[in-house]
Amino acid sequence: xxxxxxxxxxxxCKRRGFIFPASEIYGGFRNTYDYGHYxxxxxxxxxxxxxxxxxxxxxxxxxxxxxxxxxxRVWEASGHLAGFTDPLVQCLGDCKQRFREDDLREEQLGAExxxxxxxxxxxxxxxxxxxxxxxxxxxFVGPVQDESNKAYLRPETAQGIFIxxxxxxxxxxxxxxxxxxxxGKSFRNEITPGNFIFRTFEFEQMEMEFFVPxxxxxxxxxxxxxxxxxWYSELGIRPEKLRLRAHGADELSHYSSATSDVEYxxxxxxxxxxxxxxxxxxxxxxxxxxxxxxxxxxxxxxGDRYVPHVVEPAAGVxxxxxxxxxxxxxxxxxxxxxxxxxxxxxxxxxxxxxxxxLVNKDGQPEKAREIYETLRELMPVEFDTGGSIxxxxxxxxxxxxxxxxxxxxxxxxxxxVTLRDRDSxxxxxxxxxxxxxxxxxxxxxxxxxxxxxxxx
Amino acid sequence: xxxxxxxxxxxxCKRRGFIFPASEIYGGFRNTYDYGHYxxxxxxxxxxxxxxxxxxxxxxxxxxxxxxxxxxRVWEASGHLAGFTDPLVQCLGDCKQRFREDDLREEQLGAExxxxxxxxxxxxxxxxxxxxxxxxxxxFVGPVQDESNKAYLRPETAQGIFIxxxxxxxxxxxxxxxxxxxxGKSFRNEITPGNFIFRTFEFEQMEMEFFVPxxxxxxxxxxxxxxxxxWYSELGIRPEKLRLRAHGADELSHYSSATSDVEYxxxxxxxxxxxxxxxxxxxxxxxxxxxxxxxxxxxxxxGDRYVPHVVEPAAGVxxxxxxxxxxxxxxxxxxxxxxxxxxxxxxxxxxxxxxxxLVNKDGQPEKAREIYETLRELMPVEFDTGGSIxxxxxxxxxxxxxxxxxxxxxxxxxxxVTLRDRDSxxxxxxxxxxxxxxxxxxxxxxxxxxxxxxxx
Numbered sequence: 001x002x003x004x005x006x007x008x009x010x011x012x013c014k015r016r017g018f019i020f021p022a023s024e025i026y027g028g029f030r031n032t033y034d035y036g037h038y039x040x041x042x043x044x045x046x047x048x049x050x051x052x053x054x055x056x057x058x059x060x061x062x063x064x065x066x067x068x069x070x071x072x073r074v075w076e077a078s079g080h081l082a083g084f085t086d087p088l089v090q091c092l093g094d095c096k097q098r099f100r101e102d103d104l105r106e107e108q109l110g111a112e113x114x115x116x117x118x119x120x121x122x123x124x125x126x127x128x129x130x131x132x133x134x135x136x137x138x139x140f141v142g143p144v145q146d147e148s149n150k151a152y153l154r155p156e157t158a159q160g161i162f163i164x165x166x167x168x169x170x171x172x173x174x175x176x177x178x179x180x181x182x183x184g185k186s187f188r189n190e191i192t193p194g195n196f197i198f199r200t201f202e203f204e205q206m207e208m209e210f211f212v213p214x215x216x217x218x219x220x221x222x223x224x225x226x227x228x229x230x231w232y233s234e235l236g237i238r239p240e241k242l243r244l245r246a247h248g249a250d251e252l253s254h255y256s257s258a259t260s261d262v263e264y265x266x267x268x269x270x271x272x273x274x275x276x277x278x279x280x281x282x283x284x285x286x287x288x289x290x291x292x293x294x295x296x297x298x299x300x301x302x303g304d305r306y307v308p309h310v311v312e313p314a315a316g317v318x319x320x321x322x323x324x325x326x327x328x329x330x331x332x333x334x335x336x337x338x339x340x341x342x343x344x345x346x347x348x349x350x351x352x353x354x355x356x357x358l359v360n361k362d363g364q365p366e367k368a369r370e371i372y373e374t375l376r377e378l379m380p381v382e383f384d385t386g387g388s389i390x391x392x393x394x395x396x397x398x399x400x401x402x403x404x405x406x407x408x409x410x411x412x413x414x415x416x417v418t419l420r421d422r423d424s425x426x427x428x429x430x431x432x433x434x435x436x437x438x439x440x441x442x443x444x445x446x447x448x449x450x451x452x453x454x455x456x
Numbered sequence: 457x458x459x460x461x462x463x464x465x466x467x468x469c470k471r472r473g474f475i476f477p478a479s480e481i482y483g484g485f486r487n488t489y490d491y492g493h494y495x496x497x498x499x500x501x502x503x504x505x506x507x508x509x510x511x512x513x514x515x516x517x518x519x520x521x522x523x524x525x526x527x528x529r530v531w532e533a534s535g536h537l538a539g540f541t542d543p544l545v546q547c548l549g550d551c552k553q554r555f556r557e558d559d560l561r562e563e564q565l566g567a568e569x570x571x572x573x574x575x576x577x578x579x580x581x582x583x584x585x586x587x588x589x590x591x592x593x594x595x596f597v598g599p600v601q602d603e604s605n606k607a608y609l610r611p612e613t614a615q616g617i618f619i620x621x622x623x624x625x626x627x628x629x630x631x632x633x634x635x636x637x638x639x640g641k642s643f644r645n646e647i648t649p650g651n652f653i654f655r656t657f658e659f660e661q662m663e664m665e666f667f668v669p670x671x672x673x674x675x676x677x678x679x680x681x682x683x684x685x686x687w688y689s690e691l692g693i694r695p696e697k698l699r700l701r702a703h704g705a706d707e708l709s710h711y712s713s714a715t716s717d718v719e720y721x722x723x724x725x726x727x728x729x730x731x732x733x734x735x736x737x738x739x740x741x742x743x744x745x746x747x748x749x750x751x752x753x754x755x756x757x758x759g760d761r762y763v764p765h766v767v768e769p770a771a772g773v774x775x776x777x778x779x780x781x782x783x784x785x786x787x788x789x790x791x792x793x794x795x796x797x798x799x800x801x802x803x804x805x806x807x808x809x810x811x812x813x814l815v816n817k818d819g820q821p822e823k824a825r826e827i828y829e830t831l832r833e834l835m836p837v838e839f840d841t842g843g844s845i846x847x848x849x850x851x852x853x854x855x856x857x858x859x860x861x862x863x864x865x866x867x868x869x870x871x872x873v874t875l876r877d878r879d880s881x882x883x884x885x886x887x888x889x890x891x892x893x894x895x896x897x898x899x900x901x902x903x904x905x906x907x908x909x910x911x912x
Contacts, residue, residue: 056832069658
């Protein structure tokens with residue numbers, strides 16, 4: 001068993017077509033990435049599992065997909081226009097580069113709010129006074145580029161949910177406690193993006209705003225912390241690599257009375273996977289004030305009216321995907337050869353089964369193709385005839401395919417195949433006719449990471 | 457049987473929570489929309505069906521998800537920076553409004569390229585000389601807003617595919633003919649968006665670039681026209697509402713030697729659902745020139761090298777969804793009452809089954825809940841206890857739920873339920889134990905629109 005370095009993951013992602021640097025033929029574009037075939041499949045599976053946990057397994061949450069470019073008043077009300085900023089300093093010496101002041105203070109003085117002089121980390125030059133830099137990307141809608149046509153790319157999907165609170169209340173027949181869930185891209189003009197897909201300009205969020213009676217907010221906050229931790233561990237992340245960390249009073253956002261981060265033990269240290277905030281009534285109150293609309297819940301029976309409080313689990317798709325890959329990454333020696341394997345939860349694996357003829361003759365490819373065509377009605381399957389069987393297994397191991405079906409000489413005699421397990425490497429022989437049932441059964445079984453067992 | 461007006465669809469979309477105007481509490485934001493619960497489910501089903509046809513049912517296409525903000529050189533090479541423009545005129549009279557010159561010519565003179573004077577359609581004022589207005593949204597990446605940091609929101613997903621051609625060739629082991637498919641948002645600063653979700657600033661595309669040996673491009677173009685037409689009609693659009701229209705020589709884009717649009721007979725007339733273009737080697741050649749990289753296919757056996765030609769079926773998710781809803785929309789009188797029903801293909805329907813207790817007592821809700829919890833493991837199901845049974849059926853009809861399971865007095869005696877069909881209104885009684893199998897069977901059956909049968 002072994003742990004992944006970020007370099008090993010980046011290399012695997014490129015080698016197997018999960019993730020490529022964006023605009024690579026043009027020298028790339030800062031810290032931006034494109035997702036290749038297996039990256040798309042894995043990311044879709046992560047999103048589907050989130051939808052499953054939010055929609056299919058419960059009935060108090062509805063879905064939403066709001067626009068990226070909204071009326072700019074939304075960002076006035078939310079506080080982003082005034083306050084979604086980083087402090088920026090520029091080198092007054094030779095290099096003229098820009099840096100986040102808080103990062104430099106932490107690097108050079110040991111704490112963000114420490115007093116003392118900081119210098120340019122590149123050329124040692126003096127630094128300018130800090131100025132506040134807004135992280136929202138600006139654009140203009142319509143043909144005239146003036147203030148009245150300025151608009152913003154959303155920095156979070158959450159506000160799209162708050163501004164639809166009234167519509168959902170009216171047309172979905174929900175009442176508190178209920179949630180609105182959304183998956184979509186957000187954009188932040190980060191000065192220092194980095195760590196592969198951990199922090200990028202554009203990224204995908206999975207956010208859910210859960211509206212509750214004010215008195216119950218604390219309890220629901222606890223509930224969602226537990227739920228979200230469970231989600232990651234049920235999908236295979238080892239519990240010792242996950243923790244909840246409550247924000248200190250100095251870290252809390254202006255809207256939040258309590259926030260805990262789900263953190264993962266990334267190669268660069270414990271870092272945020274997801275923030276779970278008690279946002280109180282801040283957002284609904286702000287939007288009510290700025291829009292002049294009443295954003296409250298009125299109980300049709302008792303006539304009671306109140307502004308619900310909001311508990312928000314806000315996760316990043318790309319980060320979640322990165323943590324699943326890192327946690328699943330493993331290398332081991334098998335019969336004198338090194339193999340790399342992604343021990344992904346079968347529900348997350350981009351491909352569930354590879355169907356491989358042992359040799360490319362004697363009717364084996366045709367038989368394998370036939371099995372492949374049956375199975376692909378039910379699940380994502382690959383048919384692979386390229387190269388030696390060992391090379392094909394190594395490839396499937398690296399993309400995390402949990403099972404391999406091999407068609408060999410014996411198959412042509414008795415219509416049985418071998419079924420190989422990615423993790424245990426156990427091979428069992430079974431009739432071709434039983435494959436569908438066996439694979440469907442295995443896909444539904446609870447699963448724990450074999451890395452977990454090994455560490456125990 | 458009846459046909460939908462756009463107004464009827466807009467009203468249904470709001471009433472049932474499919475689609476809301478974006479930023480509605482702030483008076484909206486031009487022609488921008490947010491998708492509510494059933495809108496998200498329907499849109500996801502449309503996208504899943506596209507992925508199914510591109511990935512699961514064949515093995516010559518791989519997936520990609522490229523960034524929205526790429527290196528600006530991409531748009532230089534593609535020709536968008538210089539040529540992705542609309543001609544814009546401004547009123548020199550009182551109102552100072554801006555219009556697309558080509559639209560005004562067509563409205564006032566009957567043809568886009570007609571000679572003659574056009575006037576402001578609002579105040580009758582004189583118009584300025586036209587100037588070319590680029591439809592790409594601009595933004596700045598990083599803290600400095602100067603030319604060197606200018607970037608663009610992609611106006612199409614296609615270019616993200618071309619710039620990854622080399623990566624995919626190298627890491628996915630495909631060779632021509634093969635395709636790269638992508639679903640994602642694109643942005644166009646349209647001067648005259650409109651017709652509900654038909655034309656909006658931000659919209660979702662489903663584009664596939666199919667790379668072929670140059671000599672085969674014409675044949676593949678024909679192939680993809682047929683395939684894409686088939687996709688729409690297999691998902692329930694009536695064939696008489698679909699047509700292929702070849703672009704005239706004056707309509708062709710600079711990159712295309714032949715394009716045909718799949719058009720749907722929308723309430724506002726025949727309009728483009730999807731363009732199927734033979735792009736030749738234009739894009740790969742341009743990116744090779746601008747990047748200095750070789751973008752060609754080299755046959756490892758024969759050593760032959762060539763720049764593949766590209767056939768592109770480029771569809772809009774939002775438009776496809778709109779056409780599915782319009783085509784499915786129907787009203788009829790049943791037992792003296794008017795009902796509205798969305799006759800969606802079951803695979804597209806947001807909810808497959810509604811489980812309804814006839815009355816809210818005598819153990820019926822508990823029994824219905826039990827059935828609901830079994831079924832939701834397999835498909836999207838709703839459990840609905842609110843209001844009279846007739847009211848609940850009308851609601852499910854309007855969101856297009858193909859089947860209703862009703863738990864009644866008899867259920868409590870003999871454990872049978874009634875299964876109602878949305879279209880025929882036929883009700884059959886069957887044992888609860890047989891429900892899963894019956895519904896799974898019905899979901900897999902080929903399906904044609906009952907509106908088709910009625911028209912014949």
